[in-house]
Amino acid sequence: MSVLITGASGLLGAHIATALVREHVVGVDRHPWWGDKPLEMAQGDLLSEAFVTEAVCRVAPSVVIHCAALVDVDACERQPEVAEAYNARMTRTLVRAAGPEALFIYITTDGIFQGDRAFSTETDEPKPRTVYGWSKLHGEQEVQAAGDNHLIIRTNFYGWSSGRKRTSAEWLYRALATGEAVTGFTDFHFTPIYVVDLVERLLVLMKSPHRGIFHLCGAERVSKYEFAVRLAAAAGLPMTSLRAGSIESASLLAPRPKDMSLSCDRFCKTTGLDVPNCNAGLRRFGADRDRSLAQRFEHGAR
Ligand SMILES: NC(=O)c1ccc[n+]([C@@H]2O[C@H](COP(=O)([O-])OP(=O)(O)OC[C@H]3O[C@@H](n4cnc5c(N)ncnc54)[C@H](OP(=O)(O)O)[C@@H]3O)[C@@H](O)[C@H]2O)c1
Numbered sequence: 080m081s082v083l084i085t086g087a088s089g090l091l092g093a094h095i096a097t098a099l100v101r102e103h104v105v106g107v108d109r110h111p112w113w114g115d116k117p118l119e120m121a122q123g124d125l126l127s128e129a130f131v132t133e134a135v136c137r138v139a140p141s142v143v144i145h146c147a148a149l150v151d152v153d154a155c156e157r158q159p160e161v162a163e164a165y166n167a168r169m170t171r172t173l174v175r176a177a178g179p180e181a182l183f184i185y186i187t188t189d190g191i192f193q194g195d196r197a198f199s200t201e202t203d204e205p206k207p208r209t210v211y212g213w214s215k216l217h218g219e220q221e222v223q224a225a226g227d228n229h230l231i232i233r234t235n236f237y238g239w240s241s242g243r244k245r246t247s248a249e250w251l252y253r254a255l256a257t258g259e260a261v262t263g264f265t266d267f268h269f270t271p272i273y274v275v276d277l278v279e280r281l282l283v284l285m286k287s288p289h290r291g292i293f294h295l296c297g298a299e300r301v302s303k304y305e306f307a308v309r310l311a312a313a314a315g316l317p318m319t320s321l322r323a324g325s326i327e328s329a330s331l332l333a334p335r336p337k338d339m340s341l342s343c344d345r346f347c348k349t350t351g352l353d354v355p356n357c358n359a360g361l362r363r364f365g366a367d368r369d370r371s372l373a374q375r376f377e378h379g380a381r
Pocket residue numbers: 085086087088089090091092107108109110123124125126145146147148149150165186187188189215234235236237244
């Protein structure tokens with residue numbers, strides 16, 4: 080099996096590339112590879128059709144895992160055309176170049192929903208509130224239009240990254256550790272999953288015959304405030320700098336959905352696997368802090 084991973088130097092892509100040990104893996108990103116295991120990389124801009132076509136032709140992948148995106152929600156809001164170019168058109172170029180024989184795995188978001196109900200399912204109607212959400216939904220539609228050989232994975236994850244770009248969980252960890260003031264929203268809910276837990280389950284799905292849309296995230300719906308409390312408890316950090324607040328009083332450019340929680344029932348029934356609760360994921364996250372990427376997959380939770 081040859082696997083092409085876009086966004087391989089990002090949070091999710093780097094973890095997937097590391098977890099795949101038996102396959103021929105080629106990473107694509109505009110940044111260099113930073114993991115401890117050697118990885119064949121094609122470095123360049125995925126917005127360039129010529130670059131995408133050349134990379135896909137050279138690798139002839141049996142699986143494409145598309146993680147690269149414009150992930151900054153407020154940047155998308157400021158520049159809708161740029162968001163579309165990254166999240167919809169780049170996806171179209173890639174899925175067409177890969178062809179119908181290749182399994183195309185598109186990583187997408189809980190932000191495609193309106194966010195006015197708990198535990199959205201795959202059959203609920205998407206209705207994004209943000210430009211980011213719309214552009215990712217258009218990416219999903221490009222994948223569906225290209226054929227049936229796909230997995231569309233809607234998720235929301237956290238983890239340790241390369242240090243080049245601090246993830247939100249890293250930022251939260253550091254703020255709690257240094258006593259920097261943090262406001263956790265009590266009226267903004269989600270179902271977060273630790274990235275290593277996500278990748279282990281994603282790869283089971285990839286190797287299965289199942290196709291279509293799957294929600295794959297944590298089992299528990301928590302507020303951002305509750306998540307911060309639990310992260311502090313799991314990591315033994317003080318909570319003195321954490322205060323509860325409302326998203327209503329935050330000056331965010333993009334109008335955030337308030338309930339981004341997803342139901343993973345379809346994934347669990349289809350694969351027979353569970354998804355972890357919030358504390359289990361956070362314990363693993365805390366324990367992995369000083370581990371290399373490869374070591375994170377050697378310390379299985381299950
Ligand atoms: N993080 C979450 O909680 C979350 C939640 C829901 C869905 N997702 C989805 O999950 C996927 C992966 O997210 P992530 O957090 O791993 O993102 P990430 O850390 O930003 O990784 C994406 C990587 O792709 C690169 N990239 C972006 N555009 C590129 C281009 N035109 N050419 C080459 N490389 C490019 C990025 O470089 P730059 O850093 O320079 O942009 C980055 O290295 C995304 O599709 C995102 O929409 C993420």
